[in-house]
Structures are given as structure tokens and as C-alpha cells.
Amino acid sequence: MKKTTLLSVPLILISLGLAVKADATTTQSSTSQGIVGFSTGGGTQSPVDPNLPDPTLPVTPQNPDGSTPNPGGDGPLTIDFASSFDFGTHDISNQDQTYVAKAQRYFNSGDLTPNYVQVTDRRGTFSGWELKVMELTQFTQISTGPQKYRELKGSTISLKNPIPASLNGDNAPSAQAIQSLIPGVETQIALAVSGKGAGTWVVRWGSQENITQEGLNPEVTLFVPGATPKDATAYQTTLNWILSDLPKNTPA
Template sequence: MKSLKLATVGTVLFSTLLLSGVGHVSAAPGPIPANRDTNAQVKFIEDESPTDPTDPTDPDPTDPVKPVDPTDPEKPVEPGTNGPLSLDYASSLDFGEQLISNKNHSYFAKPKFLRGADGEIDTKNPVPNYAQVTDKRGGEKGWALSVKQNGQFKSVKESRELVGAEITFNNGEVASASSSKAPSTVKKSFSLKADGTGVAENVMAASKGEGFGTWVYRSGDVSTMAESIELSVPGATVKDADTYKTTLTWTLTDVPGNTEPETPGN
């Protein structure tokens, strides 16, 4: 009986040793270096806020400027339209003070002035007159910019028309800091119809796959801007000693432009 008891005790002790891990052989270590993949993401949404005007000679949207209205220098710059596709700015034109003449004459819109960092008008560094468009929709969906004249110049006092007067834009070009493909439609030169019915379609237009970011359509560069927007007035037209005014309407649409670029003069 004792020997049976001892044998039983010995069996229990042996089992306990096995369960406690005595004599256990360790598994082989995993591979080093060890790898594990994790996720990272960013989500973009359309920006509805307006975009400020930029310098047309260096249109960097991170460095906005304050253009000066040529006929009312103290007038604040009106904000651009809201939305991810926006018309940010368009220059007012000033053809200056001219002598009454009975000869045919051409007058040129003055270049644009900007305010410096000190808030003062920087008269030493004029820039071209321009219009600015920003596309922050993503996907390069395309858009088109046009302009029309809303009737002939009329005198302020008597509302007499400046018969035969015509505005012509020359040296049109685009500029941007964007890496997107440039708008394929750019009108180098065009004249406005003074009866209010004419529209210069697609002055600047981006087809699909073009035109993301901020783009300016400017009339000339620093060397040609002084004679890039012309007002021709017939000598036979009767003129009052008065100021003559009209308005232009710039229109931005989300309709993509033509796929073929405009040729100079079109």
C-alpha cells in the first residue's frame, strides 16, 4: 500500500513539474526588423470664402493686395464673390482728363496702382489693369470669363452720348502661381460694342483639366500696360465740357471654355 501511495505522489509531482514549465523549449523569435502598417488620411472640402485681389504681375494668393480705384482712391476694395468658384476683382478704367478736339484721338486707360504695406498708394510701381478669377472647387472642372459694355459713354450733366467712342483691349494675357494647366482660351485683343448688346465671350476660359487656383487676365505687362486699353473717339463727335461715363460687366460662369486656344487678335 505504501509503495502505491509513493508512486501516486511521484506521478503528481512529475505532472506538476511539466505544467510549471520546467524543461519547456522556447519558440523561435519573430523576424527583426518587425513591421506594422497604420493609416493616415486627409479630406478636402470646398472653400466658400472670398479670395482677395493679388498683384497681377505676381498673382500669389498668399500675398493679397489692395488695388486703388482710379476715380475714387479712398473707396474700399469691394470683396469678390463668395463660393469655391469666384470672380475676385475687375479694374475700373480711367482714360484721364483730355482736351476737347475735333480730330480723331485715342486715349489710354491709366495703369493700376496698389497700396503698399504702409497703406499708402504706391505710385512708383503701377501694374496692369486686370480681372481675377479663383477656382477652388477641385478637379479642374473649367470655367469662362466674359465682359460687356452697358451702353455708350454719356455725359454726367446732360446724358449726351459720346457717339462712335469704342473701347479696345490689347495685349491680353494670363498669369498665375498655380501649377494647373493655364486656361486655353485667352483673347489677346477685342473691342466692346457700345450699344450694350455685345459680349466678348470667353475673354479668358479654362477647359476641363485647366484653370485650378487663382488666375488673372491682365492687359499687358509692365512694358505695355500704359497703352493696352484704348478708347478711340471720332473727331466729328460733339463733346461737352463734362465727364462721360459707362459701365462694364464682367461675368464668370462654370461652363468650361473651348478646347482650342484663341489665336492673337481673336
């Protein structure tokens, strides 16, 4: 009996040791989640530098007459800014002439950049957009006095070498060079097909290297026929910029 007892005690101790070791290696796991949501954006986007189009670094463009440009749109798809074009003052000529626009100027800065138009798409749908421009009328005299030659008949604006630019360098819209705007006719400036054009984009005409020492941008020009009679006064036109959603495909 004593022998049996002595042999059984070590077996019991060994069994207890195995049980303790199994408890020490037992592990548990659980899961939790992180979540974030986005909704269609809104508000306004300030103009950006067309050479460095960073939405967090706004600029303050200046109109040719020194005034402040019209504020940009408010909403998920907006035109934020469009340059006005100043073609200068010149001697009357009976020869065909092409006049070059002054580069874009800014308040509180001596910087000059290419002229440009800016669009922001915060819809989050990647459904695309189209930007057009329409010259509302032919260049017409500003003064209200006697007007013998009220319009610059046959004059045309050209917008050449368009360059889309954004910090979001992928999925750029396409942009079209315009040889001559026709008053009363909408002309496509840029097109972002489905999947392209999200975020803030500029279309600038030319690069910084194109700006001349005289502060002119040769990519934006005005042609005036020599045969068009002109009074010794200023002429002006209005450009209407039109931004729209791309039409959705519907079943036939």
C-alpha cells in the same frame, strides 16, 4: 550505458541552441494609414499683384477716383477684382483720337501695374469656367445738368495683349484680345476648358515693361471718333464682368 549517456548530452544541447537562434530572428509587421480629405472651398480671395499673383500676399487696388473697389465674390468660383479704366481728361478734338488708360494704382503704395481682372476657382472639380465682359451702355455724361451731346457715339474700348498669370503656372486658361467692346454685347475675356484654370488666376493687359513713364498702360485704350460731338464734361460707362461654369456635356 555511461558511453551512451555522454554521447546523448551534447546532442540535446545542440538542439536547444538551434531553437534559441530561430526565436531571435523572428519578425512581425503591421500596417496603419494616413488620410486627408478636401471639400469645395469658399469665402473670398483678396486681389493679388498681377505681376506676382500670390494669394498669400494680397494687395489693395484703388479706383481712379480714389475709392475702394467693390468687394470680390464669395464662394467656390469667384471674380475677385476687375480694374476700372481711367482714360484721362483731354481737349475736345474734331480728329479721331485714341486715349490710353492709366495704369492700376494701389492704396499706401506708389506702385503701378497693368490693369487686370482676377478669378479664383476653388471647386476642386477642374470643370472649367468662362469669363465675359459687357459694356452696359455707351459712354454717357455723368452730370445731371443740360446735356446737348449726352453720348460719345462710336467710342470703343480695346483690351490688348492679355496675359494669364498664376503661381499655378500649368493648365492656364486662354485669353482673347478685344479690339472693340460693343455696348450691350457680352464678349469673352478668358476661357478655362476642362482641366484648366484651377486656383487663383489673373488676366492682365500687357507686362510691367509696357507701363510708360507717365503711368499709362498702352494695352487698354479708348477710341473716340472726331466726328462725334462732345460737351466739355466727363463721360462714363459701366463694365459688367460675368463668370460662369462651363456647361456640362449631356448625352444626345
